[in-house]
Amino acid sequence: MIRFDAVTKRYPGGHEALSNASFEIASGEMVFLSGHSGAGKSTLLKLIAAIERPTLGTVTVNSQNVGKMRRAAIPYLRRNIGLIFQDHKLLFDRSVMQNVLLPLQIAGFPRHEAAGRARAALDKVGLLKREKANPITLSGGEQQRLCIARAVVSRPSLVLADEPTGNLDADYARDIMDMFKAFNQVGVTLVIASHDENAISAYGSRVIHLEHGALLS
Numbered sequence: 001m002i003r004f005d006a007v008t009k010r011y012p013g014g015h016e017a018l019s020n021a022s023f024e025i026a027s028g029e030m031v032f033l034s035g036h037s038g039a040g041k042s043t044l045l046k047l048i049a050a051i052e053r054p055t056l057g058t059v060t061v062n063s064q065n066v067g068k069m070r071r072a073a074i075p076y077l078r079r080n081i082g083l084i085f086q087d088h089k090l091l092f093d094r095s096v097m098q099n100v101l102l103p104l105q106i107a108g109f110p111r112h113e114a115a116g117r118a119r120a121a122l123d124k125v126g127l128l129k130r131e132k133a134n135p136i137t138l139s140g141g142e143q144q145r146l147c148i149a150r151a152v153v154s155r156p157s158l159v160l161a162d163e164p165t166g167n168l169d170a171d172y173a174r175d176i177m178d179m180f181k182a183f184n185q186v187g188v189t190l191v192i193a194s195h196d197e198n199a200i201s202a203y204g205s206r207v208i209h210l211e212h213g214a215l216l217s
């Protein structure tokens with residue numbers, strides 16, 4: 001599903017965030033990206049979602065060269081990807097429920113089905129009671145859970161998560177990881193960046209380890 005061939009990413013200013021990385025992730029895998037802060041984990045996820053383009057090498061997602069993709073084609077790529085990133089970009093001019101409904105409305109789901117799915121997704125992350133609230137009134141951890149609900153509500157085949165449990169209490173972190181595992185069991189591919197080696201080893205999944213932009217194992 002995902003292939004990196006000798007991918008290097010250098011940001012303007014010359015810093016090499018990813019150096020000559022090659023690997024493959026098959027459809028249906030659940031893979032952790034590990035490494036210290038600054039190792040290149042976010043950069044790797046952004047390259048998959050065409051948020052950044054490689055400086056050298058080829059990034060292929062579902063047989064498409066996403067580093068060379070036309071700008072107009074990128075929204076179609078993203079429609080199939082659930083993105084859980086740090087800068088969550090919630091919409092503060094609408095409710096919690098409306099934030100989760102939006103991706104379903106864009107995808108053209110009938111209203112009734114969209115409402116049912118959105119409620120189920122909010123219930124899973126423990127936010128159904130807050131459905132009418134404005135997200136600005138939520139705590140950091142609650143906003144993070146809202147982002148997760150929004151990312152998975154349209155049932156994407158690929159979920160990219162950047163430190164998804166970083167600000168969460170242990171109980172919620174476990175719930176979220178269990179939810180990811182459940183998605184994986186129904187065939188969803190997940191790539192999860194985390195610097196928490198203990199959390200990673202508890203899941204026994206494949207780990208891609210980065211250090212200073214180099215893929216070590």
Ligand code: ADP
Pocket residue numbers: 011012013015016017035036037038039040041042043044
């Ligand atoms: P991680 O997610 O593992 O913390 P990142 O991919 O965010 O690592 O960052 C890798 C390196 O690239 C870091 O040294 C970071 O400072 C640098 N970097 C990340 N984004 C940018 C950017 N937009 N411009 C310049 N440097 C960046």
Ligand code: ADP
Pocket residue numbers: 116117118119120121122124152153154155156183186188
């Ligand atoms: P219900 O409780 O209505 O049966 P599910 O348990 O199937 O709902 O799903 C609850 C939420 O989890 C859904 O709104 C959906 O967003 C998400 N979800 C369920 N299955 C998947 C999947 N295969 N991929 C991604 N997200 C999913």
